[in-house]
Amino acid sequence: MLQHLLAVGLIFVTNCPVIQGFNLKGLIMAIDELNAFFSSMILPETLILSEGVKIINVPDFIQGHLEALNSIREEEVAAVFYERLMLIKSVLLDQLT
Secondary structure (H helix, E strand, O other), X not given: OHHHHHHOOOOXXXXXXXXXXXXXXXXXXXXXXXXXXXXXXXXXXXXXXXXXXXXXXXXXXXXHHHHHHHHOOOHHHHHHHHHXXXXXXXXHHHHHO
C-alpha cells in the first residue's frame, strides 16, 4: 500500500518511514543500475501499476524520472521519483515471471 501511495503522490514524503533517511549521495550507482535495467528491456507503451494507476507512455515516464533523479538535489523530492521507478521495475519483473 505504501508503494502505491508513493506512486500516485498521495502522501507527504517527509513523514514516510521508507523515505526518512534516504541518502541522495549513495543513490548515484542505483540510478545507473536503474538506467541499465530500463535500457535493457523492451518497455510497454502502457503499464498498470495498480487499480486506478496507469502510465500511458512508459518510456517517456521512465526517462523523465531518471532525468529528474539526476538533477534534483532535494532528497525528499528525489526519493519519490526513485520509489516510482522501483515500483515500475517491480511490476515489470513480476510480468516476466
